[in-house]
Amino acid sequence: MDVERFHVYDTTLRDGAQQEGLSMSVQDKLAISRLLDELGVGFIEGGWPGAVPRDTEFFQRARTELDLSTATLVAFGSTRKAHAAAADDELVRALLNAHTPVVTLVAKSHVGHVERALKTTLSENLEMIRDTVSFLVGEGRRVFLDAEHFFDGYRSHPDYSLDVVHAAVDAGAEVVVLCDTNGGMLPDDVRSVVSEVSDATGARLGMHAHNDTGCAVANSLAAIDAGASHVQGTINGTGERTGNADLITVVANIELKRSQQVLPAGALPEASRIAHAIAELSNLVPYSRQPYVGSSAFAHKAGLHASAIKVDPDLYQHTDPSEVGNDMRMLVSDMAGRASVELKGRELGFDLSNDHDLVTRVTRRVKELEAAGYTFEAADASFELLLREEAGEERTRFFDVESWRVITESRPDSEAVSEATVKLRAGGERAVVTGEGNGPVNALDHALRTAIGTLYPEIDKIELIDFKVRILDAAHGTDAVTRVLVEMTDGASSWETVGVGANVIEASWAALVDGVNYGLLHQDLDRLTS
Ligand SMILES: CC(=O)SCCNC(=O)CCNC(=O)[C@H](O)C(C)(C)COP(=O)(O)OP(=O)(O)OC[C@H]1O[C@@H](n2cnc3c(N)ncnc32)[C@H](O)[C@@H]1OP(=O)(O)O
Ligand SMILES: CC(=O)C(=O)O
Numbered sequence: 001m002d003v004e005r006f007h008v009y010d011t012t013l014r015d016g017a018q019q020e021g022l023s024m025s026v027q028d029k030l031a032i033s034r035l036l037d038e039l040g041v042g043f044i045e046g047g048w049p050g051a052v053p054r055d056t057e058f059f060q061r062a063r064t065e066l067d068l069s070t071a072t073l074v075a076f077g078s079t080r081k082a083h084a085a086a087a088d089d090e091l092v093r094a095l096l097n098a099h100t101p102v103v104t105l106v107a108k109s110h111v112g113h114v115e116r117a118l119k120t121t122l123s124e125n126l127e128m129i130r131d132t133v134s135f136l137v138g139e140g141r142r143v144f145l146d147a148e149h150f151f152d153g154y155r156s157h158p159d160y161s162l163d164v165v166h167a168a169v170d171a172g173a174e175v176v177v178l179c180d181t182n183g184g185m186l187p188d189d190v191r192s193v194v195s196e197v198s199d200a201t202g203a204r205l206g207m208h209a210h211n212d213t214g215c216a217v218a219n220s221l222a223a224i225d226a227g228a229s230h231v232q233g234t235i236n237g238t239g240e241r242t243g244n245a246d247l248i249t250v251v252a253n254i255e256l257k258r259s260q261q262v263l264p265a266g267a268l269p270e271a272s273r274i275a276h277a278i279a280e281l282s283n284l285v286p287y288s289r290q291p292y293v294g295s296s297a298f299a300h301k302a303g304l305h306a307s308a309i310k311v312d313p314d315l316y317q318h319t320d321p322s323e324v325g326n327d328m329r330m331l332v333s334d335m336a337g338r339a340s341v342e343l344k345g346r347e348l349g350f351d352l353s354n355d356h357d358l359v360t361r362v363t364r365r366v367k368e369l370e371a372a373g374y375t376f377e378a379a380d381a382s383f384e385l386l387l388r389e390e391a392g393e394e395r396t397r398f399f400d401v402e403s404w405r406v407i408t409e410s411r412p413d414s415e416a417v418s419e420a421t422v423k424l425r426a427g428g429e430r431a432v433v434t435g436e437g438n439g440p441v442n443a444l445d446h447a448l449r450t451a452i453g454t455l456y457p458e459i460d461k462i463e464l465i466d467f468k469v470r471i472l473d474a475a476h477g478t479d480a481v482t483r484v485l486v487e488m489t490d491g492a493s494s495w496e497t498v499g500v501g502a503n504v505i506e507a508s509w510a511a512l513v514d515g516v517n518y519g520l521l522h523q524d525l526d527r528l529t530s
Contacts, residue, residue, distance in 0.1 A: 006229050029047070038267075082120040087135055126167045144173060313328060331344075
């Protein structure tokens with residue numbers, strides 16, 4: 001792989017940071033840079049020094065705190081102001097002070113923008129490009145030029161847009177990146193413009209695509225087809241408005257569909273891990289339906305799909321998920337068939353291939369329970385308990401609940417407090433205990449822990465970390481059926497359970513009891529196997 005033959009250029013830290021609601025600290029930017037380097041991108045655009053104080057600090061700290069092995073750090077900025085010298089322009093000097101080997105300059109390439117936004121003459125804009133590029137090249141920098149609004153500009157005044165490319169190249173720019181700044185292009189437009197510009201100028205061209213028509217990835221690929229050998233994008237597709245081309249999708253398409261290696265060998269299988277880690281650092285919830293790396297990208301729900309996948313996963317998958325570090329997952333729901341249950345069982349460590357009756361019973365129960373409001377695709381732990389029960393395993397219930405009751409008391413001068421009483425049998429003993437909490441579920445949780453804590457001290461490790469309530473038939477108002485999903489952890493792993501009831505506390509209790517049973521069961525299994 002030759003990083004210079006084809007540039008994989010990441011702008012997560014610059015254009016990605018232009019996304020509404022996204023804010024990265026300098027520390028986050030340094031951590032993301034290390035992840036991008038692990039992914040093997042050729043270039044990391046770190047931000048705009050001089051304009052954004054955080055970016056100025058990022059480049060300062062990068063000099064001592066970043067030790068990149070594959071990627072080259074890039075500072076981004078604009079051409080100098082009109083009627084001044086690049087050498088005297090404060091923002092151009094800030095680009096030098098960032099001490100990066102590469103500088104990317106954004107320049108106007110659209111007549112309307114030069115006249116109305118920059119408010120200068122067409123010839124002065126060309127002079128701004130020549131002066132800034134040649135000044136930075138003279139100072140030992142490699143320069144790439146982002147030609148802003150190139151496609152719209154080329155449509156209205158092609159000759160001027162070509163003049164911009166010539167001015168940049170003549171002054172020493174290595175790559176001219178054609179930007180679909182407003183993101184309004186379709187692949188056919190991009191393909192023909194890139195091809196014409198390439199023929200007319202012979203310049204090395206790049207593509208910077210925004211996703212306003214939902215075509216950023218397709219536009220990037222069209223540009224590459226037409227001769228571009230530099231592609232810009234962001235991890236998870238973040239960026240101004242609807243975002244930029246998702247760089248991992250672009251790269252995975254180039255490597256897996258076009259058989260052209262553009263990342264270092266062995267890097268692509270790190271893509272899912274890195275995309276999720278960058279989402280986490282950017283405080284974004286990973287997008288489950290993201291191509292290649294999303295948690296749903298290889299998740300199969302329909303029974304007919306599962307039955308074919310049982311024969312060969314390729315029948316319903318466009319590529320092997322391990323190519324991008326993702327996993328195939330089976331979802332069990334009312335759309336499941338016997339094959340879905342068998343494959344889900346395999347995923348959870350059960351070989352059900354020879355137990356036709358068990359698979360049939362589990363499939364039937366799943367469909368019945370889903371019709372009553374359960375959802376097993378989001379609650380693997382409840383599915384596993386159901387499977388074990390149907391298989392006749394005895395050790396799935398660590399206690400038998402006789403009854404429970406909760407009261408909530410509210411007084412004008414204090415917050416409401418709940419008190420729960422739980423009656424159950426565990427280890428041959430009957431327990432009747434009470435628990436208090438700031439809400440009914442919290443009080444039930446405390447009472448349950450007290451009731452079984454002596455017999456099962458490992459309950460202390462099990463913690464409730466998430467609790468989601470959904471009203472299923474909202475038209476019934478306060479009479480509606482409620483579904484509760486809870487997530488628990490023992491510090492090493494986490495699991496989800498589901499409970500359904502006409503009463504929100506009943507549904508919560510069911511999910512809580514399943515969650516505790518699952519946690520105790522797995523601690524028991526771990527003990528037996530260790
Ligand atoms: C397409 C893109 O996404 S490019 C990246 C855009 N990113 C950002 O804008 C984030 C960082 N930006 C900033 O911090 C500020 O906007 C700054 C520091 C760059 C400029 O701030 P200000 O000096 O206050 O000016 P303001 O933002 O109002 O206007 C931008 C100025 O840059 C000029 N300008 C715009 N594009 C260019 C260009 N390619 N070359 C030179 N000057 C340009 C505008 O004409 C305007 O000049 P004026 O102030 O003389 O009218
Ligand atoms: C340079 C850039 O971000 C754009 O034109 O969209």
